[in-house]
Ligand SMILES: Nc1ncnc2c1ncn2[C@@H]1O[C@H](COP(=O)(O)OP(=O)(O)OP(=O)(O)O)[C@@H](O)[C@H]1O
């Protein structure tokens with residue numbers, strides 16, 4: 001369904017290495033361009049990073065919401081972000097998605113795409129999908145129509161009117177329905193779904209656009225325990241095919257999905273490691289977990 005970014009990167013390295021051997025010159029044919037294999041429309045992850053933030057800062061009325069924040073994410077990784085209220089987690093997502101412009105710093109998608117040079121809509125088209133906390137599905141439409149609509153966005157009115165799913169898109173829609181546990185609810189009005197199901201539908205709508213990176217802000221807030229457990233399964237199934245950045249306060253949920261956990265505080269990284277590591281860090285206990 002989705003390109004495996006890790007594999008994709010490895011394949012490109014291999015193809016390029018082969019090409020540079022073939023194209024060897026008398027000067028030794030050193031692969032001077034090895035670090036840049038720019039394929040339009042593709043994210044270059046040959047450096048092993050799909051997202052890269054360095055020294056990013058933003059102030060609101062003199063208050064530093066993000067303060068020299070540096071962080072990176074590997075292709076296919078599921079990164080969890082935790083931290084106290086006001087730490088800057090949502091603001092960081094605003095910066096990655098182009099909603100907020102930082103005052104300084106570097107934000108790259110892969111090694112070649114400078115996100116600070118792109119507008120919000122362009123960033124979505126480049127393959128960064130974002131899920132806000134509140135579900136924003138179209139309540140008067142069915143589950144199927146919502147998913148179908150996700151493919152039409154950014155296509156213009158005329159193109160949308162004649163839009164028909166091709167067979168690959170139909171297959172993808174069927175697969176996504178399965179992934180988000182809504183096969184039986186495909187004809188139901190989105191407005192009649194439970195809170196958790198609406199959240200899954202919205203994630204499904206993002207998946208229809210096949211994002212390379214998904215940013216999810218407090219995805220299990222308000223969910224039942226059962227819905228939360230299913231969401232954990234869902235995220236684990238997406239890992240590898242997509243890169244995910246998940247912000248949550250629910251520690252048992254974080255425990256069920258996490259590998260590396262980054263703790264944000266006062267707009268920068270306070271600690272990073274496994275959940276056990278950060279949970280036993282005195283500074284983290286003081287500012288967040290020990291409250
Ligand atoms: N557009 C804005 N204008 C002014 N202040 C802002 C703006 N956006 C964020 N802030 C401030 O920046 C700080 C970081 O907020 P942010 O929403 O990123 O925190 P958070 O880590 O997501 O917190 P929570 O866990 O409560 O969601 C807060 O003090 C917030 O009030």
Ligand SMILES: [Mg+2]
Nearest residue numbers: 089090091217
């Ligand atoms: Mg927030």
